[in-house]
Amino acid sequence: MGLHATYKLTRIINARGPYTPLGVSRSGEGVATAVAAALSEFFVMEELQDAADRALARFTGAEAGTAVHCTASAITLTVAATMTGESPERIAALPDTTGMPRAVVLPAGHAVDYGHPIEQAVRLAGAVPVAVGTEAGYTLEDLETGLSRPDVACLLLVSSRLVRGAGTELSEAVAVAHRRGVPVVIDGAAQDFRIDELLRTGADLVTVSGQKYLGSPTAGLVVGRVDLVAAVRAQERGIGRAMKASKEAVIGVLAAIEARQELDMTAWRRQQADKVADFVVRAGALRGVAATSVPDPTGLPFERARLDVDPAVAGMDAAALVTALRVGAPSIWVMPGRPDAEELFLELVALEPAEIDAVLVRLSELLPG
Numbered sequence: 151m152g153l154h155a156t157y158k159l160t161r162i163i164n165a166r167g168p169y170t171p172l173g174v175s176r177s178g179e180g181v182a183t184a185v186a187a188a189l190s191e192f193f194v195m196e197e198l199q200d201a202a203d204r205a206l207a208r209f210t211g212a213e214a215g216t217a218v219h220c221t222a223s224a225i226t227l228t229v230a231a232t233m234t235g236e237s238p239e240r241i242a243a244l245p246d247t248t249g250m251p252r253a254v255v256l257p258a259g260h261a262v263d264y265g266h267p268i269e270q271a272v273r274l275a276g277a278v279p280v281a282v283g284t285e286a287g288y289t290l291e292d293l294e295t296g297l298s299r300p301d302v303a304c305l306l307l308v309s310s311r312l313v314r315g316a317g318t319e320l321s322e323a324v325a326v327a328h329r330r331g332v333p334v335v336i337d338g339a340a341q342d343f344r345i346d347e348l349l350r351t352g353a354d355l356v357t358v359s360g361q362k363y364l365g366s367p368t369a370g371l372v373v374g375r376v377d378l379v380a381a382v383r384a385q386e387r388g389i390g391r392a393m394k395a396s397k398e399a400v401i402g403v404l405a406a407i408e409a410r411q412e413l414d415m416t417a418w419r420r421q422q423a424d425k426v427a428d429f430v431v432r433a434g435a436l437r438g439v440a441a442t443s444v445p446d447p448t449g450l451p452f453e454r455a456r457l458d459v460d461p462a463v464a465g466m467d468a469a470a471l472v473t474a475l476r477v478g479a480p481s482i483w484v485m486p487g488r489p490d491a492e493e494l495f496l497e498l499v500a501l502e503p504a505e506i507d508a509v510l511v512r513l514s515e516l517l518p519g
């Protein structure tokens with residue numbers, strides 16, 4: 151019997167992307183096998199982290215890397231690293247930041263909420279978030295003003311679709327901070343496909359999720375400057391104790407990196423494009439919706455399917471269709487569109503062909519014949 155039947159759990163078709171409340175992603179065979187093997191073994195955790203360090207450096211071209219519990223903890227621990235360095239006294243003192251640089255400057259539009267506000271991940275380290283600019287955007291002058299305080303620990307930038315407003319290029323923001331000797335952390339979250347691009351901005355540390363597109367168990371990956379990665383690892387004797395990566399997570403990260411390195415990206419991209427194109431043709435034959443494929447808004451290497459709902463024909467608006475898909479069995483989760491637009495999106499990356507068929511069948515049942 152499967153896990154869903156054993157524990158009486160809702161069956162899900164996840165066309166919403168790597169979404170934390172749905173268990174994020176599917177790990178491949180190689181990751182599952184490695185994780186299962188890790189569970190019954192002992193390891194010197196320091197050696198495991200050294201192996202992760204080497205693998206992450208090879209994978210990303212960064213000087214160094216480490217795995218922590220998740221990306222949210224990676225934000226807290228990278229901020230902590232910029233406040234404490236490797237000082238044992240400072241690490242032991244956190245979240246008491248007396249005598250340390252503690253201001254974390256971030257553009258107001260980058261104050262994202264990925265399930266909790268990113269400012270809380272900053273405050274967990276004892277730091278004080280200082281927003282610059284407005285929701286509508288920020289300028290280099292806004293950054294200069296924020297960074298001119300005497301107690302700045304780092305500049306925090308976010309490179310995801312959650313970011314609001316227009317801003318300067320990330321690399322220009324990094325350069326402004328560096329002219330003042332301030333280190334820069336970029337929260338790259340789901341953007342493991344773009345990690346080299348994020349490192350090329352000059353950022354001192356970049357965090358990405360292990361469990362989103364990379365498909366490891368839950369893990370936050372931190373890559374960048376060797377001294378700052380060492381300072382992140384050193385937090386394990388401080389606040390990082392509550393945010394450590396498990397042995398199975400680190401082994402899973404190693405297996406996931408190997409799988410990514412073996413992946414034929416050209417073939418993978420073609421496969422994703424074909425999947426979306428086929429879905430769009432089939433969904434386009436339904437009444438009440440128009441189907442198109444649209445690029446990922448943050449430059450990830452695949453498209454999503456967009457359905458524009460005509461409520462007069464469909465008999466319901468886009469929000470009602472999203473709900474109707476969700477309340478059926480299996481429960482189908484899609485991405486809601488903008489509140490003022492009759493649209494919804496489907497990300498098909500994680501879906502099996504049979505699941506795509508099931509989505510189309512459900513749509514045909516919900517829409518007029």
Ligand SMILES: *Cc1c(COP(=O)(O)O)cnc(C)c1O
Pocket residue numbers: 170220221222223262264308310312337338339340359369370
């Ligand atoms: C998902 C996400 C996080 C948090 O990652 P978790 O590993 O789920 O805790 C942080 N920042 C952004 C922008 C995200 O999308």
